[in-house]
Amino acid sequence: MEKIEIFAPATVANLSCGFDVLGCCLDSIGDTMIVRKNQINEIRITKITGQDLPTDPLQNVAGVAVYALLKELGSQQGFDIEIHKKIKPGSGIGSSAASSAGAVFAVNKLLDEPFKPVDLVRFAMTGEMLASGNAHADNVAPAILGGFSLVRSYEPFEVLSLPVPGDLRVVVLHPQIEIKTRDSRSIIKQNISLKSAINQWGNLAAFISALYTNDYELIGRSLKDEIIEPVRSILIPYFDDLNGVAMDKGALGFGISGSGPSVFALCKGEEKARDVKQALSNFFSTKDIAFDIHSSTINRTGIKIL
Amino acid sequence: MEKIEIFAPATVANLSCGFDVLGCCLDSIGDTMIVRKNQINEIRITKITGQDLPTDPLQNVAGVAVYALLKELGSQQGFDIEIHKKIKPGSGIGSSAASSAGAVFAVNKLLDEPFKPVDLVRFAMTGEMLASGNAHADNVAPAILGGFSLVRSYEPFEVLSLPVPGDLRVVVLHPQIEIKTRDSRSIIKQNISLKSAINQWGNLAAFISALYTNDYELIGRSLKDEIIEPVRSILIPYFDDLNGVAMDKGALGFGISGSGPSVFALCKGEEKARDVKQALSNFFSTKDIAFDIHSSTINRTGIKIL
Known part of the structure; x- marks a missing residue:
């Protein structure tokens, strides 16, 4: 195989x-990437659409993740990478993770899969390190593995896949202000x-x-965060109002997606997700901030070949 | 029913x-209690064997737990409570929990079960408050519910029962030095x-x-504690040596039972548990400290009527 086109999910x-x-993979939003082998032993970011991002492969998360893979493999193979961004950087739904995970997934396929998915997670984490100064796996793991991923341990690195209750839906609202993961991390107390x-x-x-027992109500009661949310939610416009709107409409729970500013609501069933999405949309439409909103099933397989 | 005799497990x-x-219930060690209705509207601790403990019901964990139950019920019924202690106080395997959980379980039975098991856990927690200054539920919940118990939240109070992998065995070694839960808690850093x-x-x-997937190796890898164990293990003689002995013999994991000084090893299967028990016993026999050692299956039902 010389060329592959993939969907890299949020x-x-x-x-x-x-x-x-912890992290989970979405179905309804993601980037498209096209990766081709080249004959010049170089990694090149040949095209980026949708966003203004660096094409220097050492400054691009996709590039550094691929370098990490090739280094461990000891391969000189070159690749041309096209990235068509739909996920906005700094939105809090794994924009950098989609690019780095997508790139290593594609390259691994083109090389006849020398690495297992869990290894790809490790390589993609080098992209996260470039993006945020922290090699976290809670976006890249679900992007590659699909469903819910749990990072048990970083040293040694171990990630688990968890079951996905079938009726679970995720509504994500992205207020279009940018919060860099790096900045959003810096305000967190270290003790x-x-x-x-x-x-x-x-x-x-x-x-x-609750994921194992399909206990949706327990999923809702457990979606609490008294450590990070009180600090980070200050950066998110109308956070408490949005929380109230979602819960009033019957969401199971509500919180910050990643480092924000996107917020998410978990819902049971398509209909409830539609109601919650509509109510959040109605509320935010009255405010002076542009926003995107999505409702999605949980993507059980992660990155898809198109 | 006027009288009940029960087994109150460690x-x-x-x-x-x-x-x-988190906590789990043992099969092979526990107290016996006999509880009788009396006609004088008083709670009396009429007999305690095996240990020197207060018979004033306001100073005894069984007494205060029963008071809490009767108060919520609005009942004047009196009870005579006999406690035959096999579990040594201060051993770290839920001695106070067995007494308080056993007492409310027995009283609830004699009153034709006005309360559900989860309510009994709440009442038994008042005994823990007396014993340690902290109304923790991670002993009383598994004593009453059996198996593995998870306390999701203290306010509001919610406890879950978790599945028990069938081959799991617990080896518990009790070095006979006393560490009071109260003292053992006081050395823990609050940040x-x-x-x-x-x-x-x-x-x-x-x-x-891992409990849901019967993944014994993962149970072992997850049995880590870098917060409490490094502080508390200092109070436990030969802790690191015992850890080494157990792991060398193939234990899945090793740690402090409750607030210590008892230590526990989880093992897969009867034979492995026997080997680990023997090795720990051999090691500790060379030291100048008396000890008890037990190997047990997980008790799936909790307190038993005899």
Whole structure:
């Protein structure tokens, strides 16, 4: 195979109770990428549409992720990478992750799959390091593996795939202000109270249990974050109002997607997701900030070959 | 029914990754209690064997737990409570929890079960408050509910029962030094690093997943505690040596039971548990500290009527 075209999905990381360890993959929004082998032993970002991003492969998350893969493989093969961005950088739904995960997925396919998906997650994390100064996996893992991903441990690196309750829907609203992951991380306190941590891990543990038992109400009760959300939500316009609107319409839970400014609501079933999306949309339309809004099923397979 | 005799089991709380939220119930060790209705509208601790504990019901965890139940019920019924202790106080395997959980379980039965098990957990927690100054539920919940219990939230109070992988065995070694839960709690730092907390909740989440998927190796990898264990293990003689002995013999994981000084090893299968028990026993026999050691299946039903 000389050329591959893929869909690189958006992802929602953290999911309130799982800061830096939990994420899920979306179906309805993502980038398209076309990757071709070249004969000049170089990585080139040959085209980027939709966003103004660096084409220097050392400054582009897709480029550095591919370099990491090729270095471990000891390969000199060159690739030309086209990126057609639909996911806005700084939106909080894994824009950099889609590019870095998509690039290593495509390159691995073109090389006849020398690496397993979990290795691709590791390579894609180098892209996250470039984007945010932190090699987190809670976007790149679900982008590559699909469904819900849990990062058990970073050293040694281990990621688990969790079951996906069939009726789960995600509504994502992106207020078009930009918050860089790097900035959004810098306001987080590096020490937290043990009491808050206990509350958080009780909720995360219950959330995991609920995924196995299809307990939608428990999913809702567990979607709590008393550590990061109180700090980061200050950066998000109308956060508390949006939370209220979503919960009033019957969302299971509501929170910040990744490092924001996007917010997400989990809902049970298509109809409820439509209601919540409509209500959030109606509310935000009265404000003076442009926004995107999406409703999506959980993408169980991750990156797709087109 | 005028009289009931019960087995009130020992429990292992925290299980390394689940400080204050996780616990499991044991089969092979526990107290016996006999509770009778009396006609004098008084709670009396009429007999305690095996240990020197207060018979004033306001100073005894069984007494205060029963008071809490009767108060919520608005009942004047009196009860005589006999406690035959096999679980040593201060051992770290839920001695106070067995007494308070056993007492409310027995009283609830004698009153024709006005309360659900989860309510009994709440009442038993008042006993824990008396014993340790902290109304934790990670011993009383598994004592009453059996199996693995997860406390999702204390306010509002919610506890979940988790699945029990069939081959799981627990080896518990109790070095006979006493550490009071109250003292053992006082050395814990009330602020922790966010990084440690993230590692901890990644492991706890993975442990929960492993219980659902019967993944014994993952149970082992998740049994980590970088927050509490480094501080508390200092109080436990030969902790690192015991850890090494258990892991060398093929234990899945090793840690502090509750607030110590008991330590536990989780093992897959009867034979492995026997090997680990023997090796720990051999090691500790060379030391100058008396000890008890038990190997147990997980008790799936909790308190039993005899």
